[in-house]
Amino acid sequence: MLLTLCDRETPLYLAPGHDGAEIRSWIAFHTGAPIVAPGAARFALGGWAALQPLSAYPVGTADYPDRSTTLIVEMDQLTSQGARLTGPGIETAAFLSLPETAAFRANRALFPLGLDFFFTCGSALAALPRSTVVEEA
Numbered sequence: 001m002l003l004t005l006c007d008r009e010t011p012l013y014l015a016p017g018h019d020g021a022e023i024r025s026w027i028a029f030h031t032g033a034p035i036v037a038p039g040a041a042r043f044a045l046g047g048w049a050a051l052q053p054l055s056a057y058p059v060g061t062a063d064y065p066d067r068s069t070t071l072i073v074e075m076d077q078l079t080s081q082g083a084r085l086t087g088p089g090i091e092t093a094a095f096l097s098l099p100e101t102a103a104f105r106a107n108r109a110l111f112p113l114g115l116d117f118f119f120t121c122g123s124a125l126a127a128l129p130r131s132t133v134v135e136e137a
Contacts, residue, residue, distance in 0.1 A: 002030075006027070006043060007032060007033060008032040010042045010043060011035075011043075012036065012042070013036055013038045013040075013041035013046075014035055014045055014046065015045065015046025015050035018045050018047070018050070038069070041057060041058075043071075043072060044071045046071075046073070046074065047073065047074050047075075054107070057071070059113040060114070065113050068130075070115070071115055071118070072120065073099070073118065073119050074120055075119050077097060078120070078126055079097040080095050080096065082137055083098045083101050083135065083137055084134070085132050090132070104117075104132070105135075108133055114130030116128070
């Protein structure tokens with residue numbers, strides 16, 4: 001995923017547990033993405049707990065809502081059970097095993113500002129844009 005999203009102009013934050021010499025070397029060689037603090041990141045990689053607090057990341061501005069951070073969250077499991085998702089691109093409703101729901105409801109309240117999320121687990125991938133409405137199942 002990082003090979004697709006990152007290059008020399010996309011600052012990346014590596015959360016604890018995902019930040020080390022080996023991954024920094026791999027990122028430098030393959031993408032050239034600068035490693036930065038959360039407040040300067042366009043992308044952030046890590047586990048849910050290690051990526052906290054979400055308030056550390058840019059949510060964009062009224063003029064440039066796209067200048068926010070996309071978080072790539074590595075999960076222990078990723079299933080189609082759990083929180084109920086509705087919104088653009090979802091015909092009726094979808095369900096996803098999110099780490100919590102309150103943070104995503106708060107993020108949605110910022111729309112059109114806010115964070116976007118990718119969740120990964122092995123070869124599984126799910127995306128949660130800021131426009132998605134998240135409810136308890």
